[in-house]
Amino acid sequence: MRAALLVAGREYAENAKTRGFWIGLFLFPIIIFLSIQVPILLEQKATPVRYFVLVDQSGSLAPTVEAALEQSYQRQMVAGLKEYARKNLAAPAVVAALDEVKEGDAQSLEAFVARGGKEFFLAQLRPRLRPGAPAFQAPRRLFQQVKLPPGINAEGDLASIAEELKPYLRQDKSVAANGSPVALAAAILIARDFENQIVRPQSQSPATNHQFQYWSANASDPRLREEVERAVNTEIRRREYLARGLDAAVIGQIEHTYLACTSLNPKKEKGREAIGTADVIRQWAPSGFVYLLWVAIFSVMQMLLNNTIEEKSNRIIEVLLSSVTPGELMMGKLMGIAAIGLTMVGAWMAALFGILGWKSGGASELAGQVFVVLRTSNLVPLFGIYFLLGYLMYAAFILSLGSVCNTLKEAQSYMAVMTLLLMVPLLTMAFIPKDPNGLLARVLSWVPLYTPFVMMNRATADPPLIDLAGTLVLLLATTLAALYMAGRIFRIGVLRTGQPPKIVEMLKWALRR
Amino acid sequence: MVQLRNVTKLFGNFKAVDEVSFSLAPGCICGFLGPNGAGKTTTIRMMLDILKPSSGAITVLGRSSALAVRQRLGYLPEEKGLYKKMKAWAIIAYFARLKGMTRRGAKGRALELLERYGLKDFAEQPTDALSKGMSQKVQMLAAIAHDPELVILDEPFAGLDPVNQQVMEGLIRDLARRNRTVLFSTHVMEQAERLCERILLIARGRLIFDGSMAEAKRTVPRRVRLETEDGIGPLRDLAEVSAVRPVAPADGPAPAPGEGCTHWELELREDADPQVVLQTCFGRRIRLKSFNQSEPSLHEVFLRLVGPEAKEVRCR
Numbered sequence: 092m093r094a095a096l097l098v099a100g101r102e103y104a105e106n107a108k109t110r111g112f113w114i115g116l117f118l119f120p121i122i123i124f125l126s127i128q129v130p131i132l133l134e135q136k137a138t139p140v141r142y143f144v145l146v147d148q149s150g151s152l153a154p155t156v157e158a159a160l161e162q163s164y165q166r167q168m169v170a171g172l173k174e175y176a177r178k179n180l181a182a183p184a185v186v187a188a189l190d191e192v193k194e195g196d197a198q199s200l201e202a203f204v205a206r207g208g209k210e211f212f213l214a215q216l217r218p219r220l221r222p223g224a225p226a227f228q229a230p231r232r233l234f235q236q237v238k239l240p241p242g243i244n245a246e247g248d249l250a251s252i253a254e255e256l257k258p259y260l261r262q263d264k265s266v267a268a269n270g271s272p273v274a275l276a277a278a279i280l281i282a283r284d285f286e287n288q289i290v291r292p293q294s295q296s297p298a299t300n301h302q303f304q305y306w307s308a309n310a311s312d313p314r315l316r317e318e319v320e321r322a323v324n325t326e327i328r329r330r331e332y333l334a335r336g337l338d339a340a341v342i343g344q345i346e347h348t349y350l351a352c353t354s355l356n357p358k359k360e361k362g363r364e365a366i367g368t369a370d371v372i373r374q375w376a377p378s379g380f381v382y383l384l385w386v387a388i389f390s391v392m393q394m395l396l397n398n399t400i401e402e403k404s405n406r407i408i409e410v411l412l413s414s415v416t417p418g419e420l421m422m423g424k425l426m427g428i429a430a431i432g433l434t435m436v437g438a439w440m441a442a443l444f445g446i447l448g449w450k451s452g453g454a455s456e457l458a459g460q461v462f463v464v465l466r467t468s469n470l471v472p473l474f475g476i477y478f479l480l481g482y483l484m485y486a487a488f489i490l491s492l493g494s495v496c497n498t499l500k501e502a503q504s505y506m507a508v509m510t511l512l513l514m515v516p517l518l519t520m521a522f523i524p525k526d527p528n529g530l531l532a533r534v535l536s537w538v539p540l541y542t543p544f545v546m547m548n549r550a551t552a553d554p555p556l557i558d559l560a561g562t563l564v565l566l567l568a569t570t571l572a573a574l575y576m577a578g579r580i581f582r583i584g585v586l587r588t589g590q591p592p593k594i595v596e597m598l599k600w601a602l603r604r
Numbered sequence: 605m606v607q608l609r610n611v612t613k614l615f616g617n618f619k620a621v622d623e624v625s626f627s628l629a630p631g632c633i634c635g636f637l638g639p640n641g642a643g644k645t646t647t648i649r650m651m652l653d654i655l656k657p658s659s660g661a662i663t664v665l666g667r668s669s670a671l672a673v674r675q676r677l678g679y680l681p682e683e684k685g686l687y688k689k690m691k692a693w694a695i696i697a698y699f700a701r702l703k704g705m706t707r708r709g710a711k712g713r714a715l716e717l718l719e720r721y722g723l724k725d726f727a728e729q730p731t732d733a734l735s736k737g738m739s740q741k742v743q744m745l746a747a748i749a750h751d752p753e754l755v756i757l758d759e760p761f762a763g764l765d766p767v768n769q770q771v772m773e774g775l776i777r778d779l780a781r782r783n784r785t786v787l788f789s790t791h792v793m794e795q796a797e798r799l800c801e802r803i804l805l806i807a808r809g810r811l812i813f814d815g816s817m818a819e820a821k822r823t824v825p826r827r828v829r830l831e832t833e834d835g836i837g838p839l840r841d842l843a844e845v846s847a848v849r850p851v852a853p854a855d856g857p858a859p860a861p862g863e864g865c866t867h868w869e870l871e872l873r874e875d876a877d878p879q880v881v882l883q884t885c886f887g888r889r890i891r892l893k894s895f896n897q898s899e900p901s902l903h904e905v906f907l908r909l910v911g912p913e914a915k916e917v918r919c920r
Contacts, residue, residue, distance in 0.1 A: 097701055105689060405685025410747070413652045413679040414702040416671055586654065 094415040098423020099430065106394050106431045115390050115435055119383070120442030127446065127458050141276040141315050142237045142268055146245050146252055148283040152323055156279065159322030160234050165204055166194045167230045172212050179224035180216070188215055198347070234315050237268045237275070249280045253306060260308050277307040277315055281323075289327060358553055372464045374524050377550045380474050381520050383439060384547055388481050389513065391432035392489050395424065396502060399493025408585045417582040425486055425574075432482055440471060473550050480566050481543030485509075487573035491601075494584030495591045505591075516544030527552030536562045539569035576601035605630045605754060605785050606651060611660030613646050613809075620646045622809035623660070628787060628802075630753070633780045635800035636789040639910055643809040644789040645682050648758050652679055665754060675704035678752035682759045682789070684743050688732035693718060695731060696746045703750035710749065717745045721771065737768040744775060755779055757788035761795055773799060797902040807910045817902070824900035824908050826872045828881050831893040833866055838888040844876035866893075 106112055147153035169192050176189060189212050193199040203212075213227055239245055243255045256278045258264045265272035282288075282302035303323065305316045332339045354366035402408045411420055447462035465471060488509065496502040515535070523532045527549040535545040536554070542562045546554070579601045584592075592600075606628040613621040621643040628634055638644050649655040651662055653670040665673040686695055696714035701707060718727045721741055731739055740763065748755055760776070761769050769792075776799055779786050787804075790796050796803070803820045805813035813820060825846065830836075831853070840848050850865040870881060878897045885892055900908075 094702055097698070101698055105687065108689065401687070405687070406681060406683035407685045407687060409649075409654065409681040409683070410679060410699065410743075411702075412654045413670070413677065413681075414674055414699060586649070 095419040095423040099427035102427025103430045119439045142273045143277040145279045147281040155326040169194045171230045181221040280304040373551045377548045381548045395428045395489045477543035484570040487577035491577045491580040494581040523548040542566040607663040609661045611657045614658040624811045631783040633786045634802040635796035636804045638806035642806045676753045678747040678755040680747040680757045686731040693727040699746040700749035754785045793903040820905045828870045829896040834890045846873045847871040
């Protein structure tokens with residue numbers, strides 16, 4: 092055992108010195124950090140303000156559009172205030188007045204403004220803030236209206252206005268906003284006689300639909316267009332109700348009348364059956380772990396293959412075998428590389444928990460929910476078990492392969508087959524959470540090569556006990572058998588030179604009494 | 605120390621080692637000679653329990669498996685290699701630790717050996733930065749760092765320049781001086797002749813000679829070389845002479861048949877006294893320009909014992 096531990100120690104130390112190990116170690120935490128931080132940064136800083144001009148020749152829709160954009164800004168304000176409260180309140184106290192404001196509800200937002208808006212609610216929050224809390228930073232207005240550039244006649248026909256605005260929209264010229272030149276992102280043009288072009292059911296379609304135009308060189312950000320289009324059409328419908336003698340207020344109330352549908356899960360504790368964001372995360376989080384498992388197993392397998400082939404091609408193997416038994420050598424290599432893999436996944440888990448814990452403190456609500464799901468589910472322990480068993484099973488194949496190949500090139504053809512086999516769990520990764528106890532999931536769970544990945548993917552779906560225990564026992568038995576056979580192949584293979592044997596011949600070595 | 609009894613190794617139908625038996629006494633330097641493919645490496649691998657014999661028995665340091673006494677064994681394989689990224693001292697210390705030394709003891713010993721054999725300045729270098737000769741020395745030091753009682757070296761001189769060959773010779777002599785047993789295989793007969801007290805010669809898997817260097821040389825008839833312009837008819841009739849053949853002079857080609865020959869080699873019968881040849885020359889007025897009586901070299905012993913199989917070796 093001492094010799095095996097020494098081999099393991101060397102394997103660990105030498106692999107821990109490689110660039111690949113450190114890249115693997117840090118890449119995942121960096122990805123996790125960036126995937127949380129980048130959206131926050133984009134939201135806070137990187138999303139540029141969209142400057143736009145609004146030409147409403149009818150004179151009747153501009154106030155509607157402006158009010159809708161103001162309401163959109165107040166929605167941002169409420170979300171910002173709630174986020175600020177979540178981060179900076181001394182205790183997780185709920186500020187009832189703020190909690191009552193529903194960002195998605197127009198009337199609620201109007202009430203928010205009517206009560207005094209930001210200033211009123213900040214006054215409510217101030218006594219409850221933790222010491223040293225920063226001042227509230229009001230969100231930027233993402234959409235800001237600017238005046239039509241000088242020289243363009245707002246009363247001219249839309250085609251001319253559009254033509255004159257094109258250099259500004261193409262960023263060849265800039266417009267002025269608060270005294271500074273800025274890029275014009277969009278132009279909204281509404282014709283004087285737009286009412287003639289309104290599309291109504293059971294009437295002829297208008298000859299042209301160019302009476303309401305949205306010009307922008309940036310087609311990838313539709314938010315302004317959506318806000319404006321929604322506001323204009325809501326107003327048009329309101330006028331239509333009036334024109335037809337219907338009470339718009341009543342219609343408005345009716346439009347806000349609905350029956351809420353609650354998603355419930357019968358497997359949840361009584362009284363808490365409602366499905367929330369955490370449940371959705373719980374459903375999809377295993378897929379993330381499957382991917383991690385795949386990357387971890389694949390990375391350490393590559394290390395194991397490289398090391399084994401290095402020892403063989405350098406002929407160090409012979410000196411080693413005069414010092415340790417093939418069994419000790421194999422066990423040492425397995426342990427050393429397992430330790431490297433565990434260090435890697437351990438660091439990933441620590442980074443995952445660390446970053447989620449840090450960010451769930453305020454910056455990201457989603458991070459907080461993922462953190463709670465990870466702490467309260469069996470995902471992490473199962474990940475550990477499936478990593479170890481999966482690693483040992485695949486390592487048995489890799490050691491057999493590495494022992495009979497003299498160069499990495501020779502090993503490539505075998506590795507291609509193994510990579511193809513390993514693609515199956517990746518390809519099915521997205522389907523299994525949708526039907527975690529369905530036929531595909533259950534059948535694949537019982538294929539030992541895929542058990543670690545598929546059962547990991549089903550981890551939070553309460554699979555039947557027979558699946559959970561049965562597949563684990565089968566995986567364990569397969570792993571032990573694979574290791575036993577690998578030991579026999581390894582012993583013969585490591586001293587063999589020349590062409591690698593055929594798989595049938597290797598099987599004969601493994602099974603020969 | 606080491607005993608092999610009727611050891612045979614089959615690879616499929618091919619008999620790589622055939623009924624080989626020998627034993628090694630403590631403290632000797634023994635050369636294990638034979639042409640390529642003769643079965644030397646296979647025999648060594650069986651001695652080290654890397655390969656299992658198909659039949660026969662092997663005892664190393666009193667145990668049936670060398671792995672049981674691996675801490676008392678040192679081994680340098682024929683094909684040499686090191687972990688490329690490990691430092692020179694670390695690789696010596698690693699193998700010393702595998703052979704039972706403590707971490708501190710192994711490091712101290714590695715640094716001491718590197719200093720003693722002129723590699724102190726390269727101790728911290730990764731082995732892929734070392735020259736071939738240096739790498740081979742590092743590997744040799746790794747094989748002996750734990751001060752083994754029995755050292756088995758498979759082709760220790762292969763690929764070394766003359767200076768490093770001398771260093772390697774010195775290293776082997778050092779081991780013998782400290783009463784360690786050394787078995788080494790080689791194709792370089794001069795080195796074997798200089799170092800070995802005992803010779804094991806193997807060909808086609810069979811041990812064809814096992815004895816001391818003197819005994820090995822006795823397997824080749826003693827020879828006398830002489831130069832004369834007179835006829836050597838009287839020498840042909842001597843009972844002590846078994847064969848007479850013309851040879852080329854040191855500075856010229858061999859004479860064509862029918863031309864007058866001046867250089868001769870006389871092969872003597874076993875236990876014949878070369879003085880008889882000299883006395884006959886004086887008595888029969890054969891005027892000698894030179895008379896040279898020399899021992900056969902190990903190279904000649906090898907050629908004689910191995911025969912046609914040695915051609916490949918001679919070309920090296």
